[in-house]
Amino acid sequence: MFMFKITKQLNGSFCLNNQDYLTMIYVHDGEIDVFHHHLHKVTKVPSGYYTIIPFNELSYVSTNTSQCTMVTINAMIVSTLARDVIQQWLSHDYSLLSYHHHKQMIQNHINQLIDYTSLTDLHLNTEVTFRISYLLMVLINDLNTQTPLSLNMNHPLKQKYLLSNQMRIFDATIDLITNPHKSIAAIATDYGFYDQSHFTKAFKKYRQITPYAFRQSYLKDMYYK
Incomplete structure (x- = not known):
């Protein structure tokens, strides 16, 4: 159709x-x-x-x-x-x-x-x-005309991830950037991670950056743009 x-x-x-x-x-x-x-x-x-x-x-x-x-x-x-x-x-x-x-x-x-x-x-x-x-x-x-992506980019059609884990990291990332005063520990708990350490490990494995560094980078970009 x-x-x-x-x-x-x-x-x-x-x-x-x-x-x-x-x-x-x-x-x-x-x-x-x-x-x-x-x-x-x-x-x-x-x-x-x-x-x-x-x-x-x-x-x-x-x-x-x-x-x-x-x-x-x-x-x-x-x-x-x-x-x-x-x-x-x-x-x-x-x-x-x-x-x-x-x-x-x-x-x-x-x-x-x-x-x-x-x-x-x-x-x-x-x-x-x-x-x-x-x-x-x-x-x-x-x-x-755009920049080629890195060969190890975690694109869903290049590397498989469990959908449930993808969705949790996605939802947690939105929370990170839309609620800058919310603690990372609270976000970890809200999205089903054992604790902040577990969330940070899963987040970094997928994005190659910690949740804290990702949030700081986003806030810095928003401040200077």
């Missing part, structure tokens, strides 16, 4: 647990904060830029007062129209991409696709195919 959805108004903060979907978030005004679980980073995405949430990625998005559009496409559409894009996001940093040079064209395609948005059975007619293909081809080109 072919499915896609376009959401024009994003308010507040929310988590995305993409399994069989690719999400592209285009920022038109202001900026958003996005935490990509498998990239181990929080990124500010300003106006004129976009980010993607690929298959099997966990993310936390805070839209603040920005204006942005979220385009969500299921795996069948991606595999049918642009299978090559999957290898590109496996090997390149997809957290911050620019669409300045394609801004008007992308906006036109999105506006036209809104009329076809559906979460039911959808036949890919010529117009829909053309417009989604354009977005995916721009994405492939933009990913090719």
